[in-house]
Amino acid sequence: MKKIGLLSYHFWYNYGTCLQAYALQYVLKKMGYQSEYIDFGWKYPIASETLIENFWTYTNTDTNLFRTLKTNLYKYAGAIINRNLYSTLFRDFIYKTNNKLFDKFHNQFIIESPHVKDLNNIEKKYALFIVGSDQVWNPSCCEKKYFTHFLLDFVKEKKKKISYAPSVGMKDIDAKAKELFKLYLPQFQSLSCREEFGCSLLRKITELEITRVIDPTLLMTREEWLSIAENKKVHPYVLCYILGDKTKIVEKSLQIAKKYSLDLKIISMSQMIIEKYKKYIISNVGPREFLFLLNKSSCILTDSFHGTAFAINFNIPFYSFLKKHGDSSVSDNSRIIDLLDLFHLSCRFKDSINFSDNFSCDFKETNKILSCEREKSFNFLKHNIDQIL
Template structure:
């Protein structure tokens, strides 16, 4: 089959790039002719009220901090971004770049099937019809594989658009239980919940993509936080000291660049995966870092990244994964500054349910394509 994938594949988010590589790699292994649709949705410019003096001062302070980071880590960050682009170029096939939305229909109809891939492409806070191929005149069959809504509710102002868009999908799956619940209000049948594309590949598959190599000697704690909660960084430092390990950090938000750690500011996808492989412990609030911690059977702790009652909370995907593997004991409450040790994970008894879910997800994808 000639398959076009519609997903995010740019920027310096590790999970975004890894899921894009994973889905195309898996489908190509199954013998399909696969390309990512090379169209990047323009960012909308919101009208906003003039900031108050206090807000402007806070913004100024952050700008100063960002400038400090950029001066110190400019070359490393530039090198990281090059690595991201090279990883996509080396592992994915993209269509010719599409500049105008008006050209999309002709490109999309060159495929037999369109698959809307993973990550939060269906987050209602930045809804765009492109991520549903919601255009008149589309002849290609439409399948969604593990897109995420990401939040706890769909705002009323976009609910009509999302209802119209999802009803055009021929075979519908999502990544989280919450997303299935939210979309089921628009549909006669509840969407299937499947695993993230990164889990469609085995550890051996990932080794073929990013060959194994040692980056750090001796025992180390690897930390990677998408959030900026100070207590989580304090907890990571204390944990490394308590366990007499080096403290290694892949930075993301500006606060992470100021930590007293071995900082890999230039870490691309290769370093990300290999630092996971070599770590003795992993501390994170990232869904995809948790995925790879489990895949490589690491001792890990995953921090709650959002306060649970927040409208924009994205905790659901991590909770689903930890519940599926019976590893909720590794979930650390938001704002924790000192981690309480629990017994080491004996992975054999935790992976059976996950492996069954992976098999069912592959069956969904196969049946949807072959229907």
């Protein structure tokens, strides 16, 4: 059987990133195609929080003993000075326990190629290449030399290149990134993007046809997701899944939990959140546990794109907030607004905590839209893959 080579951030210790990678591979298998993620050795550069790393110029991405020691020295010295050593150690414990479960999930569910030393030598191995999803086309997420790999710079045959739901992540990008898009995107057989603002931006830059498709996590039904989720009995709870540092989101979660006599569970790696709300922070949460926690929650409050996407897919009452301070034009804030607009759920977006909570959320129209968008996205994949295979 002909094989499809996939490129994404499938290796990140991030719930949405990991699960979108699984979802695309699952859907391709369901459609009758064989695929694997290409391991070309790049890992997201984890930098000390006390140092500023410029992703466009950063060169030392290899993890080594000296760099690890230096990073830990800065981190723990800073923790002692700032009197938050306990929360720093607790945060490291959460990383360690969660990441073990990520590794277990990755080994069990993600099909990956052997390590590739030179991408220029693999074109003949695959019948076609698909890049996406997640923010693989966001130039602030990785260095330029790796960013172009996610534009499939190593594939010479145009007919072998497809993008599925990559996200640019922001409403505007710098001149360098625009030139790269102008250079590489015309070499694709077919192009798609996850957000409408991303489609518009790329159309303007390249004057090419860009199809909007949904995130791979939304291609799978709730039932399909729950078939791999953890399962156990729990007391009713409010789930706060937060990627940023906005304590007001946690405060609102706590208000709702107390009002309805529910427990509160927080998934966060923010030093500030862990320091202030440590008794509500949960650990030992890998991708399967994450799916379980989403499904069993009475209500979800989140600043995460994928947290919002799963709440919609699972029909769980939710409220979404911006991750970064500022309006939707700041950084990757616009992704959630775009998603809610698509599913006619803009009312679930909140820019403050001064609102009357209401668990009632009518998903009838949303489910109809999701069904239609699934069909359109499935058709995009099948049509363009079958044209090549």
